[in-house]
Amino acid sequence: MPELPEVETIKRDLEREVVGKRIKTVEVSGTRSIRRGTKKQFIGRLEGAKVTGVQRRGKYLLLKMDTGDLLVVHLRMSGQLLKAVAKDPVAKHTHVTLTLQPAGQLRFVDPRTFGEMFVSDPDHLAEDAPELAELGFDPLDEPISWIDFGRKLLAKPVQLKAFLMDQHLIAGIGNIYSDEILHAAGLRYDRMSDTLTTQEIRRLYRAVVEIVHEAVKHRGSSLADEQYRDLFGRVGAYQNEHQVYGREGLACKRCRGTIERAKYQGRSTFYCPSCQV
DNA sequence: CGATCTACCTGATGGC
DNA sequence: TGCCATCAGGTAGATC
Numbered sequence: 117m118p119e120l121p122e123v124e125t126i127k128r129d130l131e132r133e134v135v136g137k138r139i140k141t142v143e144v145s146g147t148r149s150i151r152r153g154t155k156k157q158f159i160g161r162l163e164g165a166k167v168t169g170v171q172r173r174g175k176y177l178l179l180k181m182d183t184g185d186l187l188v189v190h191l192r193m194s195g196q197l198l199k200a201v202a203k204d205p206v207a208k209h210t211h212v213t214l215t216l217q218p219a220g221q222l223r224f225v226d227p228r229t230f231g232e233m234f235v236s237d238p239d240h241l242a243e244d245a246p247e248l249a250e251l252g253f254d255p256l257d258e259p260i261s262w263i264d265f266g267r268k269l270l271a272k273p274v275q276l277k278a279f280l281m282d283q284h285l286i287a288g289i290g291n292i293y294s295d296e297i298l299h300a301a302g303l304r305y306d307r308m309s310d311t312l313t314t315q316e317i318r319r320l321y322r323a324v325v326e327i328v329h330e331a332v333k334h335r336g337s338s339l340a341d342e343q344y345r346d347l348f349g350r351v352g353a354y355q356n357e358h359q360v361y362g363r364e365g366l367a368c369k370r371c372r373g374t375i376e377r378a379k380y381q382g383r384s385t386f387y388c389p390s391c392q393v
Numbered sequence: 394c395g396a397t398c399t400a401c402c403t404g405a406t407g408g409c
Numbered sequence: 410t411g412c413c414a415t416c417a418g419g420t421a422g423a424t425c
Binding site (some may be wrong): 148192194222226227228229230340342381382 | 397398399401402403404
């Protein structure tokens, strides 16, 4: 479900609502959500710890504890982090409940159970979660120069959509935002990275940064199923700004061509065949 | 090594 | 109604 803009929205909500609170108790149901390490050590390391900060790396969230530990969260396709109070009805698929001091709860809800949480610390993060160390640049927090971006594009010929979604190259971009970025840049999803002109490289880089910022400004995208929710359970608004994603058969807002859907690496891709080249 | 497929899950939707 | 196929924001691991 969530890509960088959605995770960033939740991060900012967590900073206001959860940082400074202490975790009083931890409840875990099922075995899927806590699968690196044991439930017992997960609970033991979190209970009594105070949340002192939140970081986002690509689509990962890291909650810093006053014990030095890090609570790492990845929402994958259907995970939600929701603020609640104890008397609120418990949603189906609530797998982890952190009860906070002085008040409130943080709940992890995840119907498809692809998401996960685990506890690590700065000294062991690289071995506990090697994929975190291998993330590419973050277009929101650590934008690189367009020259370096161009070097990455030219380093290896790869189709542009695969390039944008490769977390080793750029952290945080997934199926929705890769389509929106490519449309904004006027480039096709299957264009090879090493065929771009200098002007196209600059346009693509600008589109990456702009689309991500705009999507954060609108608090992310919730699709028809409204699975993506922020910490307060509210939907995002960026879906109203989508130019191509989910708009098959509709007119391109830029050139009035017809948006098409293609299958790319087993997933839907939306693009305008007349203004993306 | 890289590229490509599959598995991991539940739930919503649409065709028959 | 119901049954079945397809699809959904992601990524790791197997298999070529």
